[in-house]
Amino acid sequence: MFKELVNKLLQAGLDEKPELFLIDFTVDTGNKISVVLDGDNGVSVKDCIFISRAIDNNLDDEEHEFSLDVASCGATSPLKTPRQYIKNIARTLAVKLQSGNTLEGKMTKANDESITLEWDTREPKPIGKGKITVHKIEEIAYSDIVEAKVVIKF
Numbered sequence: 001m002f003k004e005l006v007n008k009l010l011q012a013g014l015d016e017k018p019e020l021f022l023i024d025f026t027v028d029t030g031n032k033i034s035v036v037l038d039g040d041n042g043v044s045v046k047d048c049i050f051i052s053r054a055i056d057n058n059l060d061d062e063e064h065e066f067s068l069d070v071a072s073c074g075a076t077s078p079l080k081t082p083r084q085y086i087k088n089i090a091r092t093l094a095v096k097l098q099s100g101n102t103l104e105g106k107m108t109k110a111n112d113e114s115i116t117l118e119w120d121t122r123e124p125k126p127i128g129k130g131k132i133t134v135h136k137i138e139e140i141a142y143s144d145i146v147e148a149k150v151v152i153k154f
Contacts, residue, residue, distance in 0.1 A: 003027040003043045004063060007053060008036060013054025020047055021083050025071050031066035031099045036073050038084055043072035085110035092151040093117065098144050104151060105136070115148075 006027055014020055020043065035051060037043050042046040052070040059066065079085055079093075085107065094104045095117065105119030116139045122131040 002031060002066075003106075005021065006033055006059070009055045009058050010051065013051045016054070017047065019080065019122060020051070023077075023080055023084070031064060033068045035065055035068075035070045038073050038081075040083075040087055040088070042088070049138065057080060075152060079150070082110065082112045082142065085115050085142075085148070088150055093148050094151050095140065095148045096146040098146055103138065103140075105138075108121065109139075114139050115123075116140070 007025065007078060010022070010025060019041060020037050020039045022035070023038050026032070026034045028034075029099060033055065035055075037047065037051060039047060042091060046065065048050060048070045052068060055070075056068055073084075089110055091108055092104065093107050093115075095115075096102050103117055103119070105117035107115050108118050109116035118137050120133050120135055123134045124130075125132050130146065
């Protein structure tokens with residue numbers, strides 16, 4: 001019942017800021033509320049405060065004892081939702097697949113079912129000695145992804 005109430009308040013706060021979206025929401029047995037957000041344009045401290053107040057200001061401290069943590073997902077956090085993938089089009093991803101392989105490439109497309117990665121690799125020449133650079137393109141279903149992270153390069 002408490003979790004349902006908190007979720008309703010959280011959704012009302014998110015409805016007021018449609019550029020924000022939920023990545024994770026938990027309420028543990030000690031009424032410790034944890035909310036992780038992302039946003040189409042990132043998440044500011046003001047955004048976290050806004051969502052925190054949307055929940056905290058509408059819960060009665062006398063009726064419910066709780067703690068509340070609202071945070072943005074980190075730059076190195078794995079991507080979890082299609083909206084996060086779409087937000088990161090044109091960035092380099094490291095993707096671990098169900099097959100055990102890991103691919104790293106530029107994500108050129110993303111939709112509600114899959115992503116498309118592109119990368120260059122060196123492969124042996126079909127005839128003769130030496131190697132050639134080959135451009136690879138692979139469409140990957142979300143169901144085939146174990147974990148995907150944005151690769152941050154300086």
